[in-house]
Amino acid sequence: MNRIPEGDGVPVPAQALHVAVGWLTGHGVPDADVSALLLDAGGRVRGDADLVFYNHAEHPSGAVRHLGRSAPGAPGSPAADWLWLDLARVEPDVGRIVVAASADGGAFGRVPGLDVRVTDATGTPVAYRVIGDATTETAFVFGEFHRWGGGWRFRTAVRGYGSGLAGLATDFGIVVEPPPPPIPGPGYVPPAPVPVYAAPMYEPPPYAPPATVPAAPAPLPRGVDFPPAVYQGRGKETVHCDPHLPGGGWVLLEVESYHSLLTTVESCDAYGRAEDFLLMAYEDDVRARTVALVPRSRPLTLRVDADAPWTLRVLPLSHARRFDSHVEGLAHDLVVYDGPPGVLDFLHHGEGHFSVHRHAPPEDPLHDDEERTQLVSEIGEVRVSAPVAGPGLLRISGDGPWKCAVRR
Structure with a gap:
């Protein structure tokens, strides 16, 4: 592995x-919570939105994602918190991407075997x-990707902070707002102050039930039936589906x-290049469902990647589970919501x-694509609600069991 001294840099490919x-x-x-900051020419x-971390897991450009933490093993075993980035997708006015982390429950001086790797x-x-050389720091900048001669380099640039992620973020221009004061009541004991970040990944828009109950919208079509196809492989392979x-x-x-x-599945563009993640699963044993939109002008092409043998089945949408009030599942699944507008409780x-994306037909019939909306993006044990505009496909991703109930 290319071991970098302090301040030195190495060229990196402009790819994932x-x-x-x-x-x-x-x-x-303490655990380490990794983060990335996308900086302009002024640093x-x-x-x-340019701070990507556990509570804001994906940059709007799609260039940087927080993937989460590996499952802890026995004491003394290695652990890691992960970022994914694609330098080819970084916006032109972003000159640097800083890699940092904060310590959850202590200082970095208590964290053995600390390292950063690409x-x-x-x-x-x-x-x-x-x-x-960590001591009392609760946040660190470990290194950065920066533009260099038309390409990219990664260099280490260690700098510590005693004020956690809030102090680090403030240093790069993030405004950290304190939580509103609680309303005291009998026996109230004020909690220790915890910083609240100004822009979480998802803030549901205000929802109010309509004054009159509209007629229920038509359910999504079950799609055209076709013979299921099965593809098998190992490692990274491109699958050319039935034209x-x-x-x-x-x-x-x-x-x-x-x-x-x-295990990942990506859609590909007309040139066979990976275009969009349809599935990203970190479980050892994966049995997952997701969805793909077939292009009108060319066959569907997919990129499947796993470091073990894998099986991919391409099925008609009629094989998906449908519901209008309640559904339960495990890890990664694709379900069809057939109900009217309401609120989904997850x-x-x-x-x-844990994330939920809604796929729906385009509002403009002349539009040759789908409407895709991210409803939920959270970490760990989650109780969250999100408005839903009507029937649609729900692509649900997590690492454990989940439930969804509808309020109208």
């Missing part, structure tokens, strides 16, 4: 990369540095892989990232 802040677990050892964020999408090492799949319609994808660290039992 993984960044991990790692450490060794143990009794009383400042352009807005709160690998490409295949796991090939790109850069690595051990962080061995006779109905263009402009959805198909259900079922994915299975076992003993793989990461409960997720897990430790990693």
Whole structure:
């Protein structure tokens, strides 16, 4: 692995990369929460959305994502918190991407085996540095990606903060607002102050039931039936689906892989380049469902990647589960909501990232695509509500069991 001295840098490819802040677990050892800050030419964020961390897991550009923390093992085993970034998607006015982390429950001086590493999408090492001089810091800048001669470089630039993620974020232009004071009552004991970040990943718009109850919208069509197809492979492979799949319609994808660290499915553009993540699963054993939109002008092409054998099934949408009031599932699934506008209440039992995307037909019939909205983006045990505008496909991703109930 390319071990970088302090302040030195190495060229990195302008493609998808993984960044991990790692450490060794143990009794009383704080966890590290990794984050990324996208900076302009002046070294400042352009807005709160340029801070990507556990409570704002994806940058609007799609160039940076917080993937979450690996499951803790026995004391002394390695752990890591992960970022994914694609330097080819970074907006032109972003000159640097800073990699940082805050300590959850203590100072970094109590964290053994602290390091930062960069690998490409295949796991090939790109850069690595051990962080061995931490003491009372509760947040660290570990390094940064910066533009260099038309490309990108990664260099280590360690700088510590005693004020946690709030102090680090403020240094780069993020406005951190304190929580509103609570209303005291009998026996009230004020809690310790906790910073609240100004822009969470999802803030549901105000929802009010209509004055009159409209007629229920028509349910989504079940789609055109076709013979299911099965594809098998190992590692990263491109799947060219049947060219006779109905263009402009959805198909259900079922994915299975076992003993793989990461399983992903991406759609591809007309040139076979990966375009959009349809599934990203970190479980060892994956049995997942997701959805793909078949292009009107060309066959559907997918990129499947797992470091173990995998099976992909392409099925008609009629194979998906449908509901209008309540549904339960596990990890990654695709369900069809057939009900009217309302509020969806979600409960997720897990430790990693929990997200819900809604796919619906375009409002403009001349539009040749789908309407896609992110309803939920949270971490860990989640109780959250989100408004839904009517029938649609719900692409639900988590690492544990979940429930969804509808309020109208």
